[in-house]
Amino acid sequence: MATIPTTTKDIAVPTAKLEDFHISESELPPSPPSTEDVQANLTALLLPQLSEKASINLPSDAAYKENTARWSETTFTSPTAVVNVASEADISTVIKFATSHNIPFLAQSGTHGLSSSLQKLTGKPHIIINLRLLNSVTVDLPSGTATISAGALTKEAVDAAHAAKAHIVAGVCNTVGVIPALLGGGMGNMISLYGLGVDQILSARLVLASGEVVTCSLDENPDLFWGIRGAGHNFGIVSELKVKAYEQINEGVHWTGTLGFTGSKELLGKITESIKEMGIGKGMGVMMIWARPPPALQPMIILNLWYAGNEDEAKIAYSKLFDLEPMMQICAPTPYDHVNDANDLVCEKGQRKPAYSLGLDFSQLSDLENVWEQWVEWSNREGAGHSVVLSEIYGFDKAREVDEGSTAFAWRGAGVFVLTIPIYASPTLDADAHVYGTKFRSTLQGAAPQRVYSNFANGDEDPSSLYGGEERLQRLRALKRTWDPKGVFSWYNPVC
Template identity: 30%
Template sequence: MSTITPDAHVDAQALDDLRADFRGELVGPGDPAYDERRNVWNGSIDRHPALIARCTGVADIRAAIGFGRRTGLPVAVRGGGHSFPGHSTCDGGVVIDLSPLKGIRVDPLRRTARAQAGVLLGELDRETQAFGLATPSGIVTHTGVAGLTLGGGIGWLMRKYGLSIDNLTSVDLVTAAGELVTASEDVNADLFWGVRGGGGNFGIVTEFEFRLHPVGPIVLAGPILWPMASSPELLRFYRDWITEVPDELTTAVIHRWVPPLPTIPAEYHGRPVVMVVACYAGPVEDGERVLAPLKAFGRPWLDLCTPKPYLALQAMLDPGYPHGRWYYIRACDVAELSDEVIDIAVERGLAIDSPLTSYPIFHLGGAIRAVDGERTAFGGRSSGHTFNFVGATPGRDGFAEQRDWVRQSWQALEPHQSGAYVNFLSDEGTPRIREAYGAAAYDRLKSLKQKYDPGNLFHLNQNIPPG
């Protein structure tokens, strides 16, 4: 345990009591590790918690929750630290840091995996792929399993196998009162409904159990690149083509400048590009037949959609979203790629003026839409596509301009929006959160919040107040 200097916000006796009952690392402003421990993925978030409690297990989590209740300090919960608006940290409060909790157990016979709350996507993928298995997860390997899953979990397997929450079979959760409970379809079913899309509003999930599927180790996947000027024709072709593709295929259209990656010839670096990134969750030869019309469209600059290890696909976008950059994100769902939406998409792509700024358009549907919308709290099952506008800079310089591009892009699509993916929300207020879930689900979530966290201890999130 570290020797820390108490922050002025922290009651000394409460801190002594916590020390006596805590086995992990306690980090405060006087600790040499403080600046390293307080940093999160989004470099534009610069907050100074009074205390960071790095938990080693459920007992530490319960102790940290009790400390937060007794002191009245704000409580933030950190898994992977990828929260776009910085909800995994706070000023002057206590951060319950779950990142030391790295346990993973794969059962290849039952095709299940149990993962603790500090596990990252790449860590889970590595263990499950050892058995040729995977569960749907996200698109950047250093994202935390916990936050991604609790908000829904979109990624490259979603049209075939659904969202992360559709493959969740149970969770262990510590409530605001410090009680450890299990939730599944058969036990605390109301809570299990809520954690599948409702985020961290109801407690701290300490462990997840997922259903696994045969995936890889080789999949047909990767990007196909065209010059940005091809975007109008490509998007209209893409819109028509995806109406016929099987659920095994998940794609995303990305507008950006070509990044300087070793897999891309230097002559293309820095050029404005529109790309379709694909993953076919089935036999490679079947995927080649399905993707043939797309690969033949127009004059692609590069075709990097080839057979590759599933782990390579999962890590493909990592260089575009490293820790420490300044990010500003706004997102929305649309029902379809109408001509009007396509025109806006093209215009916003042409307006990109930074080598780090981009936006993907994820194709939804398939197994996502096949799940009854009332089965989970997730609110976007009927959406056709998710837009995610990401403005990024190395630091403060130029950040305001990229933030303006994001806001203008989001506003241009506002008349066509049909909801939002809660994991992509920034700090946008209660009306936007309610819109993300829909009125009926939101009201049900409020009742669930009243049952499990009536004091709203867990409010640093896309918050659903008790009601």
């Protein structure tokens, strides 16, 4: 087996500066074609090259609206067309066509990417490569592996694992693309049992800007394998991932609970102290939600709890939270393939949802009190009453067993990831939402370094906040220069 260094200090990293990615005017491709030319070329020239099940949606087609709907309307970019690919070869063909015609493109599966960096596509003729037809997931429990295709959603992957009496590490939102979530880090309840999603990846197939398909693993292209595990969207379109699969726990029946508390800063303090006292042990996970649910629309603190075991064990593990006497309790044994269902409402598509996030140490959980009043004031504003704050609180002991330098994911030291999501319908609130969101994030950060989970990034942060310090960035930029020298894959949270 080939060996790779376990820390970035072991690497002789070529210096890669931002200007290294610039090209002279003589090297520039022709000006981008017009929208009309792109649409005509797609239907006349590209479509005949694609597989039988592939298709193209133009804005006049009925399927266009469905296939461009996004979790947040702030990331809708008015694409010129949607190309619904049906094979890995289709992905390669579309990429080669787009690059040869100087057409920017963006791949999508669950359409939950929330970064404002996507807005740079707005006003440019560009295409969406829709991967949803590539949604197969196969689980081979005897070998301890699962193979996930490019467009599969979290729910589809979890369903396949459950049917095979297995567990895999995936996110907590059913409708998120499972591969993009894993490439960014792979947060989710299961990390307390098995570690981060990036640590589950055994190999990947990527379609590069040239259309070439390459495989990366510890044995093959190990430098690229390091980079995709934490910054994978910078180097190509991942057409397939092979990940670890585990034998199911408790015959696939877990426990979930939803506890509701009247919202107040004082009670928030009691909740955070109780969570800190009990700790987040193996097989535990907490999603804290601040919301104004109907019909009263008054502030509430909602805890979605997960436990990999039976109800009696769960009640003991979370006893300190039950001791606070929540006004609402909905608890039940839950099959593994339904443990994320309590988060479905937060995961619905539509409305404007610019998100602002920060990673905290577990010991900093009480700092949430510093931003409670900011959220209360903002969410009390007309048109902003659906705005929420999510705090994902996981057990990171297993994740920290892996050397911090072994992947491009930078923030194993954090244990809490907080994001405030202003939710509203009218673009007239965009500027005020940004003022609120940045103030919320700045207050929560204080004087500490900014640590941002790339899947939760707003897009206004410095890349070092997403990918670690300068040493990590230099290594990622060197990889970028090798694997995507023209910056084709740079629309979503680029490393440079």
